[in-house]
Amino acid sequence: MSDAIVINGLCKKFDTFELDNISFSLPEGYIMGLIGPNGAGKTTTIKLMLNMLKKSAGDIKILGMDSVEDQNKIKENLGAVFDSNYFVQDWTVKQVEKSIGIFYSNWNSEQFHEMLKKYKLDPNKKVKELSRGMQMKLMLACAFSHNAKLLILDEPTSGLDPVARDELLDIISEYIQDGKRSVLFSTHITSDLDKIADYITFINNGKVFYTGQKDDFIEGFRLVRGGSNELNREMERKLLGVRKYSTGFEGLIRTEDINYFNKLNIDPVSIDDIIIYTSKGDINNE
Amino acid sequence: MSNIIKMLKLDFSLIKPYTKTLLIVFLFPLIVSVKEFSYGFVLYMSIMAMTSNYTFSVAEKNDLNRLYGLLPVKKEDIVNGRYLFTALTGVLLAISFAILNIIIMFFAKMSFSLEDLIVSLSVGLGMYMFFTAIQLPGFFKFGAIKGRFVAFIPFIGVFLAGVIAQKINPESLNKLDNIAVLNNPYSFLAISILISIVFYCISIGISQRILNKMEF
Amino acid sequence: MKIIISNTSGIPIYEQIKEQIKSAILSGEIEENEMLPSLRQLARDLKISVLTTTRAYTELEQEGFVTNVQGKGCYVMGRGSELIREQLLRETEDNLNAAIKSARRAGIDGEELIKMLKILMEED
Numbered sequence A: 001m002s003d004a005i006v007i008n009g010l011c012k013k014f015d016t017f018e019l020d021n022i023s024f025s026l027p028e029g030y031i032m033g034l035i036g037p038n039g040a041g042k043t044t045t046i047k048l049m050l051n052m053l054k055k056s057a058g059d060i061k062i063l064g065m066d067s068v069e070d071q072n073k074i075k076e077n078l079g080a081v082f083d084s085n086y087f088v089q090d091w092t093v094k095q096v097e098k099s100i101g102i103f104y105s106n107w108n109s110e111q112f113h114e115m116l117k118k119y120k121l122d123p124n125k126k127v128k129e130l131s132r133g134m135q136m137k138l139m140l141a142c143a144f145s146h147n148a149k150l151l152i153l154d155e156p157t158s159g160l161d162p163v164a165r166d167e168l169l170d171i172i173s174e175y176i177q178d179g180k181r182s183v184l185f186s187t188h189i190t191s192d193l194d195k196i197a198d199y200i201t202f203i204n205n206g207k208v209f210y211t212g213q214k215d216d217f218i219e220g221f222r223l224v225r226g227g228s229n230e231l232n233r234e235m236e237r238k239l240l241g242v243r244k245y246s247t248g249f250e251g252l253i254r255t256e257d258i259n260y261f262n263k264l265n266i267d268p269v270s271i272d273d274i275i276i277y278t279s280k281g282d283i284n285n286e
Numbered sequence B: 001m002s003n004i005i006k007m008l009k010l011d012f013s014l015i016k017p018y019t020k021t022l023l024i025v026f027l028f029p030l031i032v033s034v035k036e037f038s039y040g041f042v043l044y045m046s047i048m049a050m051t052s053n054y055t056f057s058v059a060e061k062n063d064l065n066r067l068y069g070l071l072p073v074k075k076e077d078i079v080n081g082r083y084l085f086t087a088l089t090g091v092l093l094a095i096s097f098a099i100l101n102i103i104i105m106f107f108a109k110m111s112f113s114l115e116d117l118i119v120s121l122s123v124g125l126g127m128y129m130f131f132t133a134i135q136l137p138g139f140f141k142f143g144a145i146k147g148r149f150v151a152f153i154p155f156i157g158v159f160l161a162g163v164i165a166q167k168i169n170p171e172s173l174n175k176l177d178n179i180a181v182l183n184n185p186y187s188f189l190a191i192s193i194l195i196s197i198v199f200y201c202i203s204i205g206i207s208q209r210i211l212n213k214m215e216f
Numbered sequence C: 001m002k003i004i005i006s007n008t009s010g011i012p013i014y015e016q017i018k019e020q021i022k023s024a025i026l027s028g029e030i031e032e033n034e035m036l037p038s039l040r041q042l043a044r045d046l047k048i049s050v051l052t053t054t055r056a057y058t059e060l061e062q063e064g065f066v067t068n069v070q071g072k073g074c075y076v077m078g079r080g081s082e083l084i085r086e087q088l089l090r091e092t093e094d095n096l097n098a099a100i101k102s103a104r105r106a107g108i109d110g111e112e113l114i115k116m117l118k119i120l121m122e123e124d
Helices: A042-049 A071-076 A093-101 A109-119 A132-144 A162-175 A191-196 A214-219 A233-238 A255-261 A271-280 B003-035 B037-050 B054-061 B065-070 B075-107 B114-168 B172-178 B185-213 C013-026 C039-046 C050-062 C082-106 C110-123
Strands: A003-013 A018-027 A031-035 A057-062 A078-081 A150-154 A182-186 A199-204 A207-213 A221-226 A241-245 A248-254 A265-268 C066-069 C073-076
Touching: A003 A042, A003 A182, A018 A042, A018 A057, A018 A182, A018 A199, A018 A207, A031 A042, A031 A191, A031 A271, A042 A057, A042 A150, A042 A182, A071 A078, A078 A132, A093 A109, A093 A132, A093 B003, A109 A132, A132 A162, A150 A162, A162 A182, A162 A191, A162 C039, A191 A271, A199 A214, A199 A271, A207 A214, A214 A221, A214 A271, A214 C050, A221 A255, A221 A271, A233 A255, A241 A271, A248 A255, A248 A271, B003 B037, B003 B054, B003 B075, B037 B075, B037 B114, B054 B114, B075 B114, B075 B185, B114 B185, C013 C050, C013 C082, C039 C050, C050 C066, C050 C073, C082 C110
Parallel strands: A031 A182, A031 A199, A078 A150, A150 A182
Antiparallel strands: A003 A018, A003 A057, A199 A207, A221 A248, A221 A265, A241 A248, C066 C073
């Protein structure tokens, strides 16, 4: 089984920000959540994958091909959904197909029209007249109409109501049913990923904090709570992030360090807890 | 279909909403050209040169860089397609303008000289190509709005050149008539086309380098 | 077959799926050679990740409850299968040990315990 994405040692230098040694892979047929606080480097990573930015170092292989050398071949098999649509606002839905379809050798016009019907998109409506949720579905319709093997979503659910978000999750689940198509889902709304993501890559401050299976990610951390006086120096060093208040503290630890916190309250975490606490506790990061 | 043709088609679909404006813009020089074709035509080509930023403007307003990044095209294709679009619209519009004129002249039972027509065509098209060759790199580098300042440079340049030439030697412009090659309207057309191609090639090279360096 | 998962129970989801399928098999609710829903379909229905269902099915196969036929699906092994019997035996032993412990704490002796067992078995 091949990998949909393999990124190795990716680096990109900007004036005020640096992407440092990003590495992760996504096996074919699965969903990877790309998470991290705003400004962490998620969109930069995606732009580098699409060759919209030039990397300073490292390599990127998508669907087995090099992201620079074979960028056109890759993009023939790639679809994307961004937080806002990437079409000309004055185009009608029909015009979108006319303008974009010619770029794909495997564009399937019947499929496009089927998708329009399925998503209830009016071919004569202008892009700017569509609601945010419909615009997202239009981007999906385009992605599905040229048989994209990899779907890249960058904040696709921002501005969507819970119903539309749920619909998207189901559409993605259906997309990967055949086991040959993969999804990279970059978002800071992690509740979406708590459910369906198979893999997680967590980027913070331009570095990879974790990459691997989502279940292991969540299993690998715990939330510990206790009284202010129950914290000693040894324990503090084990905290990845902490919130102290008058009547106690709450902190994030790795599951393997549970024994240092024997007498205290220990609970499982959600993805959000991990993100929040690792963003706070820079002093406690190893 | 090569990628350049695809980009050409994409550019056409970008300016679709502007076609009505362009048709209105067509009318004023048409009226002038009935009186004196060469003036009308040159005016027309100048106006066309001022609309060369439409594709850039639409692309900017719609943040089309993301679409360009998604589509299976290279940056070279974007540049080449844009130049092809600019040249093609110039040539097509010039020819349709000339044909319209001929039709009007015919119905107005006015006489016209084919040679004058060809010379005007050469000058007008040459000017258009020259102007756009200078403008397009400016648009690629600075965008549609800031690039407008660059767009004015060729106009000012030609204007100043004309003024200076007048001041230095009022006879100099007449001397041009003596150059044999320039006397024959057909060779004039050929030279105009040749110089345009040269300018465009240089300009394309510059734009390619500019766009390659840019990151979105 | 009914599989219902809870996000708040604290038990890992793959564990929940495993247990529910196991009970369904042991109780006879799912029959031998019946096919379980596909990995991806189950993941989609329960709105969980494919790796989670994969892990549940893999462990069920290791424990002998199901067998995975490449390209076809996951089939239930008969209740007479060796591994299932072993599991059930172990479960019975564990439960009996637990009963013995409780009995000791309550001060119930061996004979009384066996009497209780006989009565309960008749009731069933």
